[in-house]
Amino acid sequence: MKYFSFALLILAVNCANRTYSDDDARKIFYPLAASAYGNPKDCVSKWLGGQVIRQITIPCDVFSDDTCSGYTAIAPDKRLIAVVFRGTTTDEQLIAEIDETLHKKVQLGKGNVDQYFYEGFQKIWNAGMKDDFLSQRSRYPNYNIVVTGHSLGGAMATIAANFLKINYDLDLQLMTFGEPRVGDQAFADDHDARFGSSTFRVTHHNDIGPHIPPQFVNFQHHTTEIWYNNDMTTADYSTCQGQEDPLCSDQVPLSKYNITEHRLYFGVNLDDWVSSGCQKAL
Ligand SMILES: *[C@@H]1O[C@H](CO)[C@@H](O)[C@H](O)[C@H]1NC(C)=O
Secondary structure, eight states: OHHHHHHHHHHHHHHTOOOOOHHHIIIIIHHHHHHTTSOOHHHHHHHHSOEEEEEEEEEOSSSTTOEEEEEEEEEGGGTEEEEEEOOOSSHHHHHHHHHHTTSOEEEETTEEEEHHHHHHHHHHIIIIIHHHHHHHHHHOTTSEEEEEEETHHHHHHHHHHHHHHHHHOOOOEEEEESOOOOBOHHHHHHHHHHHTTOSEEEEETTBSGGGOSOGGGSOBOOSOEEEEOSOSSSSOOEEOOSSSOTTTGGGSOGGGOBSTGGGEETTEETTTTTTTTSOSOO
16 A cells, blocks of 8 residues: 555656646746747747847758747746747748648657658757757756747647657656647657646647648647637636547637637737737737
8 A cells, every 4th residue: 555655656746747827828838939930039038037048040941941940048037948949930831841741750759750840850959959958957957947839839849848858857848839740649649658648738729730730641649738719818728638639629620720820829929929029918
C-alpha cells in the first residue's frame, strides 16, 4: 500500500497535472506568439516587461520567398524564458504547408512528425536559437520555460517542446494557438506519454488550422485541446478529452472551416497587432 501510494505520487509529480489558464493564455502565451509576427521587441516589453534576446528569420525552402522565424526572450518579473515560433505569413505558405505535409515524415522520439515542420524548427534552432536559449537557461536556471507559437509556429513549438524534453530533460510549459496536426498516431501517443494532459492546444471556433493535415493522411493531434466555440472575448472554453475529442473542434464540418478565424485569436488579428503597436489588450 505504501509503495503503491509512493508510485502514485511520482506519477502525479511527473505528469505535472497543470490545468489550463485563460489568464496565462491572454497575458503570457498569446502576446508572445502574436509578437512573432513582426519585431517582437516593443510588444514583449509592453505586455510582459520582457526582453527579446534575438529573433531569427531564415529561408524555409518551400518557396524562395518563404521564411521561418522564431525568437527567444526573458521576462524577469514573470521569471520565465520564452521560446517562440512564428506561423505562416501568407495563405500561400499555409497551403504549401498542407501540400508539404502530404509528403514525408521524420522520426522524433517514438513517433514521426511532418518533415517541413521539423526542418523549420531545426533551421531556426541551429541558426542561433539553441545558443540563445542555452545561455539564458544557464543564466536563469530557476526560470520557467514557456514554449509557444501560432499555426505553423504552434507545430514548431510542439516539436521544440518534445525536442527539449528528449535532449535536455527540461520541465517546460507548452501552449499553442491554431496548431495543425504535427505527426502520426505514434507521435501523438509519445507526446502524451511525455507530457500527460498538461500541454494545451488552443483552438478558435471554426479555425481551419486544427483540421489540417487531415487524419486520413495519417496525422493525429496530441492532448489537450482547449476549444473556444465563440469569439474568445471571454473565458468561455471547453477543456477537451483525449487527442481528437468529437465534442470539440472535430465536430466542425468542412464547409465551415474558416481562415479569418485562423488569424484572429482573443479578438486580436495577427496581421496587424504588432505593426500597429500592439495596443489592444487581450
Ligand atoms: C469566418 O469568420 C469570420 C469571423 O468570425 C466571420 O465574420 C465570417 O463570416 C466567417 N466566414 C465564413 C465563410 O463563415
